[in-house]
């Protein structure tokens with residue numbers, strides 16, 4: 378695996394518990410990866426180092442840098458370490474690695490994800506070069522206050538007629554905290570509930586599913602799809 382020496386050139390702090398990090402490559406000067414792959418950070422620990430994996434959240438066409446969307450996990454070893462990063466800091470990564478990738482088929486891609494599971498999906502979306510490709514993102518989070526990247530998704534949907542997205546708020550009692558003009562992009566409840574309408578409205582086997590998020594979420598979404606008759610060969614996933 379390749380070692381990448383980078384400089385943190387930008388950090389966007391989102392309101393709740395996620396940051397977007399932009400790392401520019403020093404050596405080598407470019408990175409080649411398949412959207413969906415992750416990169417590995419060595420984190421200093423009590424006895425040496427531990428590895429933490431982060432999905433690349435940027436487009437594969439953006440070769441001289443990459444972006445990571447990282448959740449601040451309270452008490453988390455890597456989270457505490459990454460929190461100390463300041464713009465200009467040199468950071469080393471290894472990679473890229475991982476098998477989670479979009480299949481080259483004409484099927485509609487359905488992305489089911491929660492939290493920072495959006496990271497590889499963002500890379501899929503930003504890297505897509507086929508204007509005819511249909512895809513629908515269902516992105517789960519608990520509260521309206523957890524939200525980030527909404528403007529980017531709206532802008533993307535405006536320019537890509539076959540891209541649709543729904544943000545699913547599982548713990549909000551209503552959409553009153555969301556601007557009225559944006560409510561069309563939201564639903565109340567979990568991602569599986571929101572996706573069921575799409576699943577029922579299209580012929581079986583016309584959809585391909587990509588799931589990403591914490592292990593227990595991915596497992597429960599997979600089970601949900603299988604019990605709704607989706608063939609296992611049409612379900613791909615990445616577990617955090």
Ligand SMILES: Cc1cc2nc3c(=O)[nH]c(=O)nc-3n(C[C@H](O)[C@H](O)[C@H](O)COP(=O)(O)OP(=O)(O)OC[C@H]3O[C@@H](n4cnc5c(N)ncnc54)[C@H](O)[C@@H]3O)c2cc1C
Nearest residue numbers: 429430431432446447448450453454455456493496616617
């Ligand atoms: C293939 C892959 C890709 C990944 N990509 C990303 C990514 O793009 N962005 C990202 O933020 N993370 C990603 N992760 C998770 C990441 O690797 C770390 O596990 C995460 O950052 C927590 O590490 P930590 O050292 O801060 O916490 P740890 O010290 O490992 O854990 C501290 C405590 O927090 C709990 N915990 C761990 N993760 C979470 C969480 N997400 N939410 C709530 N509690 C948690 C643990 O169970 C533990 O109790 C990915 C994981 C994998 C396997």
